[in-house]
Amino acid sequence: MHIKSFRVLSIGAVIVAGLLVFALGMTLLSQNKQSSADMPVPSTTSITTAQPAIVSPTASSVTPSPTAGYIYFSRGRAIWKIDVSSGQETLLLNRHITQRMSISPDGGWLSYLVSEETASESLRSIWMVDTRTGAEKKASSTVQAVERVWLPDSRLMVIEWPEWYLSDDGDTLVKGPAHYAIFDPVTDQSVPAPWYIPSPDNAAILYAPTFNCAAERPYPHLGTKMLRVFCMDASEPTTVAKLNSLVDLAWSTDGKALAFQSEGAIYIWQRETGELREIDLNRRSATALSWSPDDQWLAFQDGQDQCVLHLQNETVTCFEGYLSGIGTPLAAFWSPDSRKIVLATCASAVCEQTGCDCSSPSLVALSIPDGEVVELATGVEFNIAPVWGK
Numbered sequence: 001m002h003i004k005s006f007r008v009l010s011i012g013a014v015i016v017a018g019l020l021v022f023a024l025g026m027t028l029l030s031q032n033k034q035s036s037a038d039m040p041v042p043s044t045t046s047i048t049t050a051q052p053a054i055v056s057p058t059a060s061s062v063t064p065s066p067t068a069g070y071i072y073f074s075r076g077r078a079i080w081k082i083d084v085s086s087g088q089e090t091l092l093l094n095r096h097i098t099q100r101m102s103i104s105p106d107g108g109w110l111s112y113l114v115s116e117e118t119a120s121e122s123l124r125s126i127w128m129v130d131t132r133t134g135a136e137k138k139a140s141s142t143v144q145a146v147e148r149v150w151l152p153d154s155r156l157m158v159i160e161w162p163e164w165y166l167s168d169d170g171d172t173l174v175k176g177p178a179h180y181a182i183f184d185p186v187t188d189q190s191v192p193a194p195w196y197i198p199s200p201d202n203a204a205i206l207y208a209p210t211f212n213c214a215a216e217r218p219y220p221h222l223g224t225k226m227l228r229v230f231c232m233d234a235s236e237p238t239t240v241a242k243l244n245s246l247v248d249l250a251w252s253t254d255g256k257a258l259a260f261q262s263e264g265a266i267y268i269w270q271r272e273t274g275e276l277r278e279i280d281l282n283r284r285s286a287t288a289l290s291w292s293p294d295d296q297w298l299a300f301q302d303g304q305d306q307c308v309l310h311l312q313n314e315t316v317t318c319f320e321g322y323l324s325g326i327g328t329p330l331a332a333f334w335s336p337d338s339r340k341i342v343l344a345t346c347a348s349a350v351c352e353q354t355g356c357d358c359s360s361p362s363l364v365a366l367s368i369p370d371g372e373v374v375e376l377a378t379g380v381e382f383n384i385a386p387v388w389g390k
Contacts, residue, residue: 068085072386079112100113109129125143126140139185155184160179162177203216214231215249240269250298266278297334320349323347324346324361334388343366
C-alpha cells in the first residue's frame with residue numbers, strides 16, 4: 001500500500017483543470033495559478049476556514065465484507081452487473097457504451113450515452129436498460145449533444161442540442177436551442193419539462209438530486225466566472241462566488257449543500273443559510289467530487305490518489321496510487337450505506353494486493369476510511385466508471 005500523510009499548513013498554488021464534459025464527451029483543460037485573494041464572495045456570506053489533517057488508513061485486507069446493492073460495470077464491450085452480497089455476476093446488456101453510466105434513484109434503470117460516428121459528424125443519444133430484465137429503451141433523439149438528469153421519482157429529464165460546436169478559434173462553445181423533455185421509462189412517454197434552467201454558452205447546468213435547484217457552472221478560462229444557483233422557490237438566482245478558477249463541483253444528496261474546488265481549497269456552500277466554508281487542501285487538487293449518500297463524506301481525486309473528506313471532523317484520507325491515472329477523472333460511486341466506494345483500476349497500489357494488471361483491471365470495493373480492499377471482478381474496463389445501485 002502506498003500512503004503519504006500530510007499536515008495541512010496553508011493554501012498553496014495548485015494546477016487548476018477546467019473540466020468541460022457536458023454531454024459532448026470533450027474535455028477542455030486550463031492551467032493557471034491563482035491567489036486566494038482573487039476569489040471574492042458576496043459580503044452577506046459567512047466564511048469559516050478549516051485546516052484538516054490528511055491521515056493514513058489502516059492496512060488493507062481482501063476478506064469479503066457483504067454490502068447490499070448491485071454494481072454495474074463494463075467488460076468486453078458489454079454491461080455487467082454483480083450482486084455485491086453474493087458475488088454473482090450477470091450479463092445485463094451486450095452493448096458497448098461510450099460515456100458515463102448513471103443509475104436511477106430507485107435502482108431500476110441504468111442510463112448511458114451512445115455515440116454514432118458518421119463520415120461528417122459525431123452524434124449521440126441517451127439509452128437506458130431495465131436493471132431487472134435487461135430490456136433496453138432509447139430515451140432521446142440522435143443529435144449532436146445530449147444530456148440527462150434523473151428526477152427523484154426515477155423519471156429522466158432529457159436535454160437535446162441539435163446544434164453544438166466549438167467556434168473556429170476553439171475558444172467558445174456554441175450551443176443552439178435546447179429541447180427539454182421528461183421521459184418516463186415505465187410508460188415510454190415524453191412530456192415537456194415543467195421546470196429547467198437554460199444552459200448558456202461557456203457554462204453548464206448541474207441539477208441537485210432533489211431537482212429543486214440547479215447550479216450554473218462557470219468556466220473561468222473561457223471568460224465566465226460567476227457561480228450561481230437557481231431554485232424553484234426563488235425568483236432570482238443566488239450568487240455563490242466569483243471564481244478565477246474552478247476544478248469541479250457537486251451537489252449533496254439532499255440538495256442542501258454545494259461543494260466546489262477552487263484555488264487549493266474545497267468550499268461547501270449551504271443553500272439554506274448562505275454559509276460558505278473553506279477547507280484548505282495543502283496544495284492538493286480535487287477533481288471528480290462525489291458526496292456519500294448520507295452526506296457525511298466527500299470523495300475526490302488528486303492525480304492517481306483517491307481521497308475522502310469527512311465533513312464533520314474535517315479530516316482527509318488519501319489512498320495513494322489507487323487510480324490508474326489515465327483519461328478524464330471519473331467520480332467514484334458510493335455504496336448505498338455510505339461505507340464503501342467502487343473503483344475500476346489497474347493501479348499498482350491495488351494490483352499489489354489483488355494480483356491484477358492493466359491487461360485485466362480489477363473492480364474493487366474500498367472501505368472508508370479504513371482502506372479494506374475487496375476484489376469483486378476482473379477484466380473490467382477502467383475508463384468507464386462503475387456505478388453502485390440499490
